[in-house]
Amino acid sequence: MSKVLMKGNEAIGAAAIAAGCKYFFGYPITPQSELPEYMSARLPKIGGVYLQAESEVAAINMVYGAAGTGKRVMTSSSSPGIALKQEGISYIAGAELPCVIVNMVRGGPGLGSIQPAQSDYNQATRGGGDGDYKLLVYAPGNIQEMVDLVQLAFDKADYYRNPVMILGDGMMGQMMEPVEFKEMPKMDLPAKDWATTGTQEKRKPNVINSLYLAAEELEQHNIHLQTKYQEMIDKEIMFEEYNMEGAELVIVAYGTTARISKAAVDLLQAQGIHVGLIRPITVWPFPYQAIKDLPESAKNILCVEMSMGQMIDDVRIGNEGQRPIHFVGRSGGMIPTPQLVIDKVKEILNGGK
Amino acid sequence: MAVVFQKTKGLTDVETHYCPGCTHGIIHRLVGEVMEELGILGKSIGVAPVGCSVLAYNYFNCDMSEAAHGRAPAVATGIKRILPDNVVFTYQGDGDLASIGTAEIVHAAHRSENITTIFVNNAIYGMTGGQMAPTTLIGQRTTTSPYGRDAATTGMPIKMSEMLAQVPGATFVERVAVNSPANVRKAKRAIKKAFEIQLEGKGFAIVEVLSTCPTNWGMNPVKALRWLEDNLMVYYPLGNFRDYQEVENA
Ligand SMILES: Cc1ncc(C[n+]2csc(CCOP(=O)(O)OP(=O)(O)O)c2C)c(N)n1
Numbered sequence: 001m002s003k004v005l006m007k008g009n010e011a012i013g014a015a016a017i018a019a020g021c022k023y024f025f026g027y028p029i030t031p032q033s034e035l036p037e038y039m040s041a042r043l044p045k046i047g048g049v050y051l052q053a054e055s056e057v058a059a060i061n062m063v064y065g066a067a068g069t070g071k072r073v074m075t076s077s078s079s080p081g082i083a084l085k086q087e088g089i090s091y092i093a094g095a096e097l098p099c100v101i102v103n104m105v106r107g108g109p110g111l112g113s114i115q116p117a118q119s120d121y122n123q124a125t126r127g128g129g130d131g132d133y134k135l136l137v138y139a140p141g142n143i144q145e146m147v148d149l150v151q152l153a154f155d156k157a158d159y160y161r162n163p164v165m166i167l168g169d170g171m172m173g174q175m176m177e178p179v180e181f182k183e184m185p186k187m188d189l190p191a192k193d194w195a196t197t198g199t200q201e202k203r204k205p206n207v208i209n210s211l212y213l214a215a216e217e218l219e220q221h222n223i224h225l226q227t228k229y230q231e232m233i234d235k236e237i238m239f240e241e242y243n244m245e246g247a248e249l250v251i252v253a254y255g256t257t258a259r260i261s262k263a264a265v266d267l268l269q270a271q272g273i274h275v276g277l278i279r280p281i282t283v284w285p286f287p288y289q290a291i292k293d294l295p296e297s298a299k300n301i302l303c304v305e306m307s308m309g310q311m312i313d314d315v316r317i318g319n320e321g322q323r324p325i326h327f328v329g330r331s332g333g334m335i336p337t338p339q340l341v342i343d344k345v346k347e348i349l350n351g352g353k
Numbered sequence: 354m355a356v357v358f359q360k361t362k363g364l365t366d367v368e369t370h371y372c373p374g375c376t377h378g379i380i381h382r383l384v385g386e387v388m389e390e391l392g393i394l395g396k397s398i399g400v401a402p403v404g405c406s407v408l409a410y411n412y413f414n415c416d417m418s419e420a421a422h423g424r425a426p427a428v429a430t431g432i433k434r435i436l437p438d439n440v441v442f443t444y445q446g447d448g449d450l451a452s453i454g455t456a457e458i459v460h461a462a463h464r465s466e467n468i469t470t471i472f473v474n475n476a477i478y479g480m481t482g483g484q485m486a487p488t489t490l491i492g493q494r495t496t497t498s499p500y501g502r503d504a505a506t507t508g509m510p511i512k513m514s515e516m517l518a519q520v521p522g523a524t525f526v527e528r529v530a531v532n533s534p535a536n537v538r539k540a541k542r543a544i545k546k547a548f549e550i551q552l553e554g555k556g557f558a559i560v561e562v563l564s565t566c567p568t569n570w571g572m573n574p575v576k577a578l579r580w581l582e583d584n585l586m587v588y589y590p591l592g593n594f595r596d597y598q599e600v601e602n603a
Pocket residue numbers: 403404405406422445446447448449450473475477478479480481486
């Protein structure tokens with residue numbers, strides 16, 4: 001298929017529809033509104049449902065009900081809206097329902113700003129809802145990858161019966177790039193015999209539920225959930241390595257800051273300074289092993305984030321104290337330039353001068 | 354021998370956990386009977402609340418979804434929008450519907466979601482041990498209004514049926530009680546109508562059922578029924594507050 005020029009937010013919508021998602025529940029918030037707008041135009045035309053909920057709280061609970069019917073369903077928001085959705089996300093994870101949640105992150109805390117940020121890393125990977133649950137979180141680095149990951153996200157959500165998050169940012173949502181909608185390989189997925197679609201008086205009632213009044217049962221449920229999360233850790237970790245062999249310093253960055261860092265890596269290389277890049281594509285599960293196994297040549301690690309430093313905690317876990325970890329970032333909706341990264345790299349290599 | 358009474362197929366054989374004399378049980382039976390009589394058990398999907406009826410998902414003999422506190426109308430919306438030919442209902446208490454879930458119920462009515470809501474008003478938070486609800490009567494003692502509810506600091510008890518009747522999207526709003534055999538029969542008629550409206554695709558229907566909580570009211574079941582008649586039914590008058598079908602036909 002040929003390439004089309006699309007805005008990130010709209011490309012997500014098109015990818016979701018291509019993945020068989022016909023149901024969307026959302027609430028307007030910048031910088032992701034083009035996605036619900038796109039869905040409101042497309043879905044009614046293909047026998048689907050677009051519904052603008054009264055709040056993000058309602059939207060995610062509509063997703064809970066809709067996902068319970070076994071159909072592919074999506075919701076999207078940006079930071080403060082995702083914060084409101086945390087209650088429902090925890091219930092969806094607890095009840096083991098598949099769905100895809102998009103977060104086009106903006107500056108926080110509070111009402112924050114409407115410019116791009118990465119300060120929801122903790123909200124995405126640690127969760128803001130109650131209990132021991134995890135989301136599979138994809139952090140695409142460009143719009144093509146975002147499109148590919150949206151399709152993958154629906155399959156993984158169905159496979160694991162777990163919510164999957166696409167973690168973008170305002171920049172990724174608003175910029176335009178040529179994308180191709182590829183035919184994805186069909187995954188072998190289990191039948192959704194748990195769905196609430198009516199018994200037809202032919203089977204026992206199905207129940208969608210996250211309540212286990214007996215502590216022993218809830219513990220067993222949590223152990224079962226943990227088994228799924230372990231399987232995700234074993235099978236789903238994705239990351240990209242760039243210019244790593246012989247690198248004297250390694251940058252760790254995801255999404256938009258990884259793009260900026262890649263430009264910095266190339267510019268530094270042209271100056272004869274060899275810097276590598278590790279770009280986590282899944283931020284949960286996080287590629288700890290890749291951080292642990294950096295080449296001998298790398299003496300320093302630099303985290304680049306559009307936040308005050310959140311992913312850096314995962315880099316610390318992976319590093320296991322082997323190398324000094326440095327940080328450079330902008331926050332509040334400010335975007336780091338390649339020059340900022342270059343200057344920081346040089347400062348580190350010059351021993352902090 | 355002629356059978357004069359038997360268990361409805363609308364309820365499972367699971368023994369309920371309700372306190373002796375609690376009228377949640379009667380309301381369950383009415384909903385179960387209505388679903389059986391309308392022949393919709395096989396296509397019904399119920400949404401249970403958080404409250405004493407949280408375990409309703411074990412009692413209704415149809416597919417069930419357990420919602421977060423107050424969110425049942427949103428969950429029901431999600432189900433019904435995808436499965437418009439199924440029957441979707443919520444069963445909610447007054448803390449659930451009239452406090453934490455006010456936005457969800459108002460907007461389900463506002464969109465005229467084609468669902469049925471059974472709203473069990475016992476003027477108290479039963480499940481959590483008898484705290485004050487927005488529906489608690491003035492002067493009523495609860496564990497969080499130990500001196501009796503005071504309008505000056507907590508407002509007047511909220512009248513959900515009267516309020517929802519003002520929402521343009523609401524099709525059917527009726528308040529009933531289950532305090533006497535005659536009222537139980539009326540309650541069943543209202544519940545049946547609320548399901549029939551959904552089957553006809555006419556939109557949002559809610560039946561508010563005045564119910565007892567002997568345990569947290571601190572009364573025996575008989576006294577609780579009398580208290581309901583003498584107090585709840587006075588502040589919350591029974592009757593129909595909106596019947597769009599009748600308005601339409603008038
Ligand atoms: C978000 C959240 N807040 C609070 C609770 C605790 N809680 C459980 S049931 C309940 C009140 C239920 O009262 P009502 O809806 O009137 O039902 P009843 O038990 O009286 O039938 C509350 C506050 C909860 N489960 N979830």
